Amino acid sequence: MTARLTRLALMTATAFLCAAGPSPAQVTPTSSPVPDRGKRRVLSLFGDAVAAVNDGVVRVLSDNKEVALGTVVTADGNVLTKGSDLKGELVCVLRDGTKHKAFHVGYHKESDLALIKIDAEGLKPITFLGEDPAALGNWVAAVGPTSDAVAVGVVSVKSRKLTGDQAFVENADRGYLGIVAKGDAKEGVVIDKVEDRPTGRKPGLRRGDQIVEIAGKPVSNYESLKAILDNYAVGDVVSVRVTRDDQELSFKVPLVSASDIGRGAMETSLGGPLSRRRTGFPVVLQHDTVLRPTDCGGPLIDLDGKVLGVNIARAGRVETWTIPGNVVRPILNDLLAGKYEPRKK
């Protein structure tokens, strides 16, 4: 497992290799260019297809903040949305501008799909395509409660099962020390690199330090380090004991989020924010549509207005993921049948 992690970490290094940085002649750092330069026109050509479904899309607010889009699935107010960003008071804003209080009905963790319910009738529910959807290269559009599509793109990869590290649900709130461990250390965890932090200074840990204890619990290998940190969240401060030159030292280390360090930080800075939860989905359809994380939870359609699935994550600089309709359907049925509890905090 440790060897595998090392390999992936180093693959990530290829990302850095690729990113030699823009030359000054090409970048005006103060203003971002208009996104989707070539695709503006395409967006407007999607008008008719969008009009067929946009009445069935809502904006989801959580404690008055936009957190996701929602896909209306029954005329009486059941709405499917992205679950991991929901918390506090939920409100759905319909296309006509009316606001409706929503409550959390159920959450399917693997797909990150949540069912929420508003008190309404006569809504226009969306029907998902039953078969495995779009072919490679098809135009697709993400739909919001607006006349224009939220964004357009093409299908990059057909529906597939996620593999490797992407197949596991990562706790989006999990805290990280912000270090890279040496892959070949015989025993214990030896720090190979202390990652830069977005704010504040480094916690005092150094390259070469051997971590022996975290929060009073002994660290024998990388697995045990991970297991201890699984119990802590971003912002928690843990005490870390290390040996350095035969001395034992102790540090208080504030934990950071995955997106603040390493690959996450790089990708985030190079193309806009990514979804916090972006792993562990059962099956995804990948496209090159550029979505804000808060625009996930709504439907993805093709040029015929067919609903291909629910957009579930902005997964990287070059990729957005949709859970295909044929996978959404059985999960939705279970959610409607009350098979799943709401998401626990």
Next chain:
Amino acid sequence: MSRRLRLLVAVLAFAASAGFAGAEVTWDAKRTSSPDTVAELRALESKVKAVTEKVMPSTVGLLVGQGAGSGVIVSESGLVLTAAHVIGKPGAPCEVVLSDGRRVSGKSLGVNARLDSGMVQITDKPPEKSRWPGVEPGKWPVAELGKSADLKKNQWVISLGHHGGPRQGRTPPLRLGRFDYYSKSDMTLKTDCTLVGGDSGGPLFDLNGKLVGIHSKIGVFLEYNMHVPIDLFRTEWDELADGAVLGKPAVELGATLDSDKNVPTVIAVADKSVAAAGKLAVGDVIVKFRGQGVLTRTDLKSLLLECRPGETVKMVVSRDDEEVKLTLTFPRAGRPSDDD
């Protein structure tokens, strides 16, 4: 020829070849404008799908040491084009991940670090079970070479590559975008086909399915994606195939980096070198160079390639967990710099 007329010609040509009597809408691969109607959008879609299907088999993943990149097969004997920073140096063994997921062996040939061009030779035979449409058994699926000089601003292009490294069960993801311009100073093509780490070395195609570029680097915004023009590969083809190392930096730092580590870590500083004069010390980890963040040795190498004799460069190193600022001055060469 006006666009409308050209389109009409394309339509007629298609109608004639396909034996259609009606005016089927088709997409001209050279067209530089957005589609005007839904029918044209569908025509562009059909074109993209057909081209993707045709060129996908030639796109490969490359695993070199602990890094991962992409490449594209250009000869039936298994010659692969890629980026210099994916393979590093000639003679490096690598694994080539085929479009059907099977893996074969290869070794790197020549590189031009300045252009970021490189070649790999597949040393195995095509796997018996691998089959590609229209390709005879025992031969490799090949991408046809185009001419990057013929690209027009806003022409639609597609990009394939194994971003994040090849993944089981995932074909190299497609991205659609438009060609923007050729940067003379940078010697790269710029498109808005988004790229990220692992895409490096992968192919950029025009909508005739011709290879026009190789993915090289990205900038801050999604619109900044740079590719090595295929025309520049052509000018050095034989040297690269012969295993030459081209495009050496114009300046020398005089510091040796630990080749076992990905982060640029100084293990030796040559006497009387630029590094020594600038007080670079053994154990320093270079984190910033010439105003740019440095994460890997390769980052530093590509930044060094941009340095000119006579230039003064600021850098930041991490020394005993403290950040230390250093200033280096490269000596002036005999002749003035020809760039900038």
